[in-house]
Amino acid sequence: MQSLVSSKFLVLVGESFPMRRALLNSRFAWFHSSVRCTSHVEPNHGSLTLSTLGFETEIEPKIRTKSKMVKPLGSSEGFKNKRKPFGIGTGEKKGVRVLSKQEIESAPFAAKSFSELGVPEVLIERLGKAGFDVPTEVQSAAVPTILKNRDVIIQSYTGSGKTLAYLLPILSVIGPLRGENSGGDGDGGETGKKLGVEAVIVAPSRELGMQIVREFEKILGMDNKKMVQQLVGGANRTRQEEALKKNKPAIVVGTPGRIAELSASGKLRTHGCRYLVLDEVDELLSFNFREDMHRLLEHVGRRSGADLNSNAKKTERQLIMVSATVPFSVVRAAKSWGCDPLLVQAKKIVPLETLSPEPVKLSQSSNTTSSMPSKAAVESLPPALKHYYCVVRLQHKVDTLRRCIHALDAKFVIVFMNHTKQLKDVVFKLEARGVKAAELHGDLGKLGRSTTLKKFKNGEVRVLVTNELSARGLDVAECDLVVNLELPTDSIHYAHRAGRTGRLGRNGTVLTICEESEVFVVRKLKKQLELPIACCNFVEGKLLVTEEEEHTLTDTS
Numbered sequence: 001m002q003s004l005v006s007s008k009f010l011v012l013v014g015e016s017f018p019m020r021r022a023l024l025n026s027r028f029a030w031f032h033s034s035v036r037c038t039s040h041v042e043p044n045h046g047s048l049t050l051s052t053l054g055f056e057t058e059i060e061p062k063i064r065t066k067s068k069m070v071k072p073l074g075s076s077e078g079f080k081n082k083r084k085p086f087g088i089g090t091g092e093k094k095g096v097r098v099l100s101k102q103e104i105e106s107a108p109f110a111a112k113s114f115s116e117l118g119v120p121e122v123l124i125e126r127l128g129k130a131g132f133d134v135p136t137e138v139q140s141a142a143v144p145t146i147l148k149n150r151d152v153i154i155q156s157y158t159g160s161g162k163t164l165a166y167l168l169p170i171l172s173v174i175g176p177l178r179g180e181n182s183g184g185d186g187d188g189g190e191t192g193k194k195l196g197v198e199a200v201i202v203a204p205s206r207e208l209g210m211q212i213v214r215e216f217e218k219i220l221g222m223d224n225k226k227m228v229q230q231l232v233g234g235a236n237r238t239r240q241e242e243a244l245k246k247n248k249p250a251i252v253v254g255t256p257g258r259i260a261e262l263s264a265s266g267k268l269r270t271h272g273c274r275y276l277v278l279d280e281v282d283e284l285l286s287f288n289f290r291e292d293m294h295r296l297l298e299h300v301g302r303r304s305g306a307d308l309n310s311n312a313k314k315t316e317r318q319l320i321m322v323s324a325t326v327p328f329s330v331v332r333a334a335k336s337w338g339c340d341p342l343l344v345q346a347k348k349i350v351p352l353e354t355l356s357p358e359p360v361k362l363s364q365s366s367n368t369t370s371s372m373p374s375k376a377a378v379e380s381l382p383p384a385l386k387h388y389y390c391v392v393r394l395q396h397k398v399d400t401l402r403r404c405i406h407a408l409d410a411k412f413v414i415v416f417m418n419h420t421k422q423l424k425d426v427v428f429k430l431e432a433r434g435v436k437a438a439e440l441h442g443d444l445g446k447l448g449r450s451t452t453l454k455k456f457k458n459g460e461v462r463v464l465v466t467n468e469l470s471a472r473g474l475d476v477a478e479c480d481l482v483v484n485l486e487l488p489t490d491s492i493h494y495a496h497r498a499g500r501t502g503r504l505g506r507n508g509t510v511l512t513i514c515e516e517s518e519v520f521v522v523r524k525l526k527k528q529l530e531l532p533i534a535c536c537n538f539v540e541g542k543l544l545v546t547e548e549e550e551h552t553l554t555d556t557s
């Protein structure tokens, strides 16, 4: 349902097209080089040194385009760095996989240090302990801007570190790791004067909310853990209220419904709040959340009395909006709720005033958007991803999925579907074929969802079959394959699903398995996303490209 609602937001912000083109060119080059390296490529795209990838220097001299040539891209046989296959009957200990640490190849790291961004020393020390040594580009742009008290929209592609981009400036000012001149209370709810909640962070799903809390905890450590309180729906509300009363957290992270509910009942006092963060803002501004979001935008960090539209009112709190996809509706919302907000991207910071809406052409016969490129979606894709599609009959989809997993020797696979019943069937069929799989969707309770996620993350489950619930924000660093077993509703949804792999510069593969009658949708996605999505097949344990089409950059029909 959320997916349907969000599909309305295809109005786009202005952006640096030349930069994007450069990225696309490199993406295109990558695609072709992958074709060249064909059978030398280690099917798992996780381990990224040349030797671990199994690359050889030998390169095929010519690339054919618009041909129907069949080229093998990978195989689970004959790889130099062959990994143990997974699943039942492979001799693994109780089905738990040994997790291999993926190296990061084209990580979006910045040339600056955390210290140059204005992050206090004590916080930098903690970052080092948590394994964060260098900021990413978007962090490098966002942290100093937020520290200058500016309202911002942070936009950069999936897996580029946007969470830390807002979390660091907040922790630089609030809590025990703050800078000396921050002016924050800093007691973390443990001692001394209490200022109440100082930061409210809103996310559209429980999973994302819980993930953000874990990111805080990585840095704060166990001793300061209580300064951040999780307020997600589906969890026991009374317990959350008691924890609020007892721990007096400085930061709360949760879903719109639960935060709005607690705020309306007076159990959560947010009028004195300094930061309001909306993570996955385009989703939060969708129809589903409108009432709760309206309440939060009106109340968080706003003392009563003043005119809602006055500038004085706007400056009472700092508004931080975040997403990989920023349609113009978000720009409009930021202008009306924020105070002179800036759009912060990895390499560019611009005032929102300079952005104008992009016309959305409707196709003549229907209400659907045309095949023109969707900038919001194009900008959100990590450059190292490889995209394929495969055309099969409906009844062969699961078998194709299984063959793809084996051909690529994928270790952490996320499969996206649209309907819960079909999703359950797929899990059943995969398990019957000896592939460890689990379902994750909204019909499961909070406990069931977090147990499944835990099992997937620790390697007990190889294939997570899920729906749009997991398309946003879910961070499983090792995920090396995303499969669309049912088509996403539009390019924005394709981009968020795809972004579950290729996190922080890692390689990843996205495969769309569709029927002949759906191929036109894939072609439309190719044009909207300006991506080479190659048609492929799986033969004798290898992924074979069956159609190498010209890159669609110039194809604007």
Ligand SMILES: Nc1ncnc2c1ncn2[C@@H]1O[C@H](COP(=O)(O)OP(=O)(O)OP(=O)(O)O)[C@@H](O)[C@H]1O
Binding pocket: 131, 132, 133, 134, 135, 136, 139, 156, 157, 158, 159, 160, 161, 162, 163, 164, 323, 324, 472, 473, 474, 475, 477, 499, 503, 504
């Ligand atoms: N500076 C850094 N050094 C090392 N790892 C980092 C750094 N910043 C973020 N990460 C890690 O990178 C991963 C991706 O970060 P994050 O989830 O914030 O990405 P994102 O841009 O918000 O993605 P999405 O748009 O999909 O939500 C996380 O596991 C995070 O811990």
